Amino acid sequence: MPDSWPFSGLLxxxxxxxxxxxxxxxxxxxxxxxxxxxxxxxxxxxxDSDAFGTLYDRYVDLVYRYIYFRVGSHxxxxxxxxxxxxxxxxxxTDFTWQGRDFGAWLVTIARNLVTDHxxxxxxxxxxxxxxxxxxxxxxxxxxxNAVVSAIINDRVLRAVRDLNPDQQECVVLRFLHGLxxxxxxxIMGKKSGAIKALQFRAVRALARALKHDLA
Numbered sequence: 287m288p289d290s291w292p293f294s295g296l297l298x299x300x301x302x303x304x305x306x307x308x309x310x311x312x313x314x315x316x317x318x319x320x321x322x323x324x325x326x327x328x329x330x331x332x333x334d335s336d337a338f339g340t341l342y343d344r345y346v347d348l349v350y351r352y353i354y355f356r357v358g359s360h361x362x363x364x365x366x367x368x369x370x371x372x373x374x375x376x377x378x379t380d381f382t383w384q385g386r387d388f389g390a391w392l393v394t395i396a397r398n399l400v401t402d403h404x405x406x407x408x409x410x411x412x413x414x415x416x417x418x419x420x421x422x423x424x425x426x427x428x429x430x431n432a433v434v435s436a437i438i439n440d441r442v443l444r445a446v447r448d449l450n451p452d453q454q455e456c457v458v459l460r461f462l463h464g465l466x467x468x469x470x471x472x473i474m475g476k477k478s479g480a481i482k483a484l485q486f487r488a489v490r491a492l493a494r495a496l497k498h499d500l501a
Contacts, residue, residue, distance in 0.1 A: 327388055331379050338378070342371055345389050349396050351463045352473050356400045366403065370396045390472045445495040453488035460485060 329337035349370050354363040373395050381391055446457055452474070459470045460481075467485075471478045 323388060324383075327378075327381065331381065338375060341388065345392050346371070348389055348465070348469050348472070349392050351459075351465060351469075352393055353396050353400060355459065355463060355473075356397075357403070362403075366396065366399050369399055373399070387472060389469070393472055441496060442492070445492050448495065449488055449491055452484055453491065456481060456484045457488050457492070 326337045326340055330341055346367065350363055350367045353366045353370070354360065357363055357366070370392060374392055377395075381388070446454060449457065455474060456470060459465045459473060460467075465473070467478045467481050471481045474481065476484070
């Protein structure tokens with residue numbers, strides 16, 4: 287397998303020792319972003335449609351990807367994403383921070399909609415990791431890229447399916463759907479640090495399973 291095979295680079299990056307980011311500028315930028323988000327939410331709670339539109343633009347991909355991961359259907363994911371934001375618009379006056387991000391609140395609404403859908407339609411609630419990976423990635427929200435091209439390789443798929451459920455979900459969300467650490471943490475209900483550790487263990491397990499393919 288050539289050194290340029292995309293998953294080789296992914297492994298090299300993921301297993302590298304984590305660096306600590308404690309620069310004051312980074313903390314200040316994060317605090318400023320949090321303040322901006324709170325301002326947007328406060329304006330949206332008072333009926334500011336532009337503020338809610340900005341929140342929609344910021345979180346629509348996260349919500350869509352989460353729903354698509356659960357249902358495996360682009361049209362259904364689009365419908366449920368729209369319903370998620372309609373419910374959020376109707377209920378935004380009830381939103382309180384309570385130590386969680388606005389995106390986590392949206393994902394909770396989306397999770398409940400997915401649950402209701404499967405209860406009413408008598409389908410299975412969960413879509414297995416293998417089925418999600420095997421779905422053709424032809425939708426507008428999940429672009430083809432080098433990582434996707436690598437991860438759909440048969441050997442990699444088999445190795446991913448041998449991971450434990452949390453590791454499988456982390457790998458699929460991070461590398462197949464391209465979610466950030468923060469987005470993955472929201473969806474999996476874990477802290478970003480826990481996702482980093484989970485990703486590290488998953489990628490190390492894949493490296494061991496694929497050591498002959500990645501040589």
